[in-house]
Amino acid sequence: GAYGQGRDLTEALFDGDRTKPFAQALEDKFDKFIELLDLRPGDTLLDVGCGYGEFLAHVRKRGIVARGLGLR
Helix, strand or coil: CCCCCCCCECCCECCCCCCCCHHHHHHHHHHHHHHHCCCCCCCEEEEECCCCCHHHHHHHHCCCEEEEECCC
């Protein structure tokens, strides 16, 4: 749908809120991934295609053991 109708998931999760700062929308997206993957502190995650590692850093702050694999 059009921007502002329902969920907006691009580089971040705006959830219809155009005033949300990008940094918050990015954290919200990462938290949504954690929820969908049912990750809990102490779980282990391998992120294949991790890019610059922003998601890895985020999950580590939440107590998840995370490793990334990417091309260099």
